[in-house]
Amino acid sequence: MKARTIASSRYSPREVLPVVANPVLVFVVILFLYIISSIKILKEYERGVIFRLGRVRERAKGPGIALVFRPLDQMVRVSLRQEAMEVPPQDIITRDNVTLKVNAVITLRVIDPTKAVIEVANYIYQTSQFSQTTLRSVLGEVDLDELLAHRDRLNQRIQTIIDGHTAPFGVKVVSVEVKQVDLPETMLRAMAKQAEAERERRSKIIHAEGEYNAAQKLVDAAALLATQPMALQLRYLQTLTEIGVEKNTTIVFPLPLELMNLLNKSLSTQSATETKTNP
Structure with missing residues (x-):
């Protein structure tokens, strides 16, 4: 208690x-x-x-x-940080009637938060839709070769167009990069054949140029040896030295060109006399 x-x-x-x-x-x-x-x-x-x-x-x-x-x-x-947004693969028909699947990566950032909230309901979704339509329209105006060779110029053009659409609601498109181009199987085989034919053409041209240069050098060497007959005799001796080093059983008999010229003159004189005696 x-x-x-x-x-x-x-x-x-x-x-x-x-x-x-x-x-x-x-x-x-x-x-x-x-x-x-x-x-x-x-x-x-x-x-x-x-x-x-x-x-x-x-x-x-x-x-x-x-x-x-x-x-x-x-x-x-x-958020004011840069955001990377992937554009899903788009079916594109180029100007030369080639069907492709192309996707891209877009980097964007908000520069005016008030406009990004007031002007659009979702600025990321809005930019994604603009990116898909712009990617199809721009790449559909070029050939396949231009798409593969001048990708940087196309990226700059796509970025300029998308940036013009997103500027009113305070979003800046920093960069656009075409990520992957999927070609049909038939087009890949055709491009492989074209590349093989191009390499074969180049090899034939290079081989022909080599033959031409070699022939030109031989002509120059022959002209130089014709001015100095003793040079040919020295060349004979150098060839004999190279053969003798190998220790083989090959026997070489150098034949002077003067003897060959004498034989040719005698043969031509004999043929001329025979023609006169036997009209």
Whole structure:
């Protein structure tokens, strides 16, 4: 009985009631909790677009601390970092009637958070749709060879067109890269045959040029040897030296050209006399 009396006296209503019934203290506690919940922290790459009573504030908040007093205010977070968006494969018919599947990668970033929130419902989806239509229209105006050889120029053209569409809602297209071009199997075989024929043509041209250069050098060498008869004799001796090093059984009899010329002259004289004696 004595312990119960001490416990009941410790939590007496007379002591607790003034603390609970103090409205000023309750209001201060509620106000403090409301202010704490209204503090929002925005990171360095984030901006907050605040709507007050349905109207947007003139300037986006951030980075740092932003006060959002609900339910009067609402805040939409927007990231300013670059985002990579992949364009799904598109069926494209080039100007020379070749069917392709082409996909691309687009890098974009938000430069005006307020316009990106107000002007469109979803700026990423909007940019994706513009990218798909632009990719089909631009690549459908070029030949297959131009698509494969001048991809950088086509990327720049696609970027300019898409950037013109996204600029009104505060999105900047940083780069566009055609990622992959899928060719039909028949076109791959035809291109392989074309490349093989081109390499064969080049090899024949190079071989013909080599033969021509070799013949030209032989003509030049013959003309040079004709001016110096002793050079031919030296060439004979050099050939004999090269053959002797190999230690084979080949026997070489050098025949002077003067002897050949003498034989030719004698044969021509003999044929001329026979023609005169036997008309």
